[in-house]
Amino acid sequence: MNDRRTQILLSIIVCTWNPRFDYLEKVLSALRYQTLPYSFWELLIIDNASDTVLSSKLDLSWHPHQRQIREEQLGLTKARLRGIQLSRGEVLVFVDDDNILHENYLEIALKISKNYQMLGAWGGQIQLEFETSPPEWTKPYWSMLALRELERDLWSNFYNNGIVPCGAGLCVRHVVAKQYAELVRQCPQRANLDRRGNSLVSGGDDDLALTACDISLGTGAFCDLRLIHLIPPARLQEDYLLRLKEEMSYSECLLKSFREQFQFKPTWKSHKLLQFLRYLLMDKISRRFEKARRRGVARYEREREKLTPQRSSRKVNYNINYTIISK
Template structure:
């Protein structure tokens, strides 16, 4: 066992990963605890594995650098593999475009020691933008995992229904293994799956189990935002995935008896907010931020029907697959019966 594991789920990061590893090599104030780093390669087709091998050849033994492969595609699967492989009591997640401050690991360890009731806690995440973001960008900054809740640590209260993103998140391994399902509903397999927020789903399971979730500004991370992540098509696609996932996150945060009442209430409120938005902007397509807000409202309204359809489609596919397996096994059963007949 070690005190802290830094886990980096990654896909095709030969150009991004070196800077993250360089930042981790430069961490300070880590002499009084033990830590390690795990790169979880989620089926990369570039030189990611080779990059890790090159770093391992010249890496300090003080904080061992490990490599593991997760063949099932999706960020949720890569994070789950990281948790299973980690030896640390605390597990800090960094995306392959997250650059931590030089004291990030030390701050993560210190906060975990000072707050044993914290099952997870998030970083302050600033954006390093390739180009200047659009006006009013703060309204949608959270969708790019940018978080600044001030200079003081604060508790994410369940009633406010706000949680930190997976980037820069530290979790207590004990809490994750006990309460986070190995296969989340929102298993994120990229934009083509039309779903997102699997990191919020995992953290919400921990919060529902009674663990506290915190914001720790002493852990500062810089998220690299290239030009293409501020383009309209990308932002609309990203926010659509978040919106379509919203119903599951909302219901997961409620008790069973609350859900039948909450469903129509959320539906009517989403419809009301969408109508007010359309009246305010009157279909103006030039305002990027307004278009993103409109997409969030629309996809949130559709979310319960989208998830309901997909859930039963997947259930039907599973039943068909199971039936196919049963049918395929029949010839073998017949052969065995014939061969054992007197």
């Protein structure tokens, strides 16, 4: 048993809830044909209370170290923690049910873990693949769909440098994942940072990645790590994108409330007059997205005492230059 445990270097964790099976099949196919031999990694599918039990639909017999686990408590945090609990790898790789990894993704992730011992969490480039041609007006908002393009490798151990990898293809060391699980145990309200059912709240993966900095490790983003994020037509609708913007704004405030590191001096954007002038210069679509952002902030203000009772009196700087990237 001990030999087998040391052989598993990576744990691939796919958390899913009511997935599109055509997408999930593509995800699993990309994993099946990874260049890294199966002997070095395990595959965990966490079925987060899907309406249809996924184990009856999926054939993973091609992988010798695969497990399908049912997590009945709805919520991405619950699913992620279950994967962390059951994982055996030194590095955990979180793959969404609409992520297609490049064939050498796992091989490169393993090399990074060996060559960059100072990093605790890292990710890579994310390309969007649209099922239908996207309207031109949506392009400024593709970053909300986790588009990530890099010109060079980046890494740092600072909290506010914009090098925080997003959840798609997120790689974290086991020690970081265990510390994150302990943070959630001590403060269960952190689970509110993640999606639950149809919610679009997005911040738990950022909280997980930033935990690397908590234990004196860094975060990084690497050009050679590449994946495709599948985008269905519904995610290009204005109503969806506005709702996503609102929930991401809410998530950003909530994440800052849990992390005292995000207490910086306000920038010029904090001045209400300049904010108002900036708003006047916006086109109609941009104004609608700005209103959605403000609704997210207002929602946090209404709910913060319930969500973060231990910090309810602390003022959050809503204009910190930090961006949550959604899935």
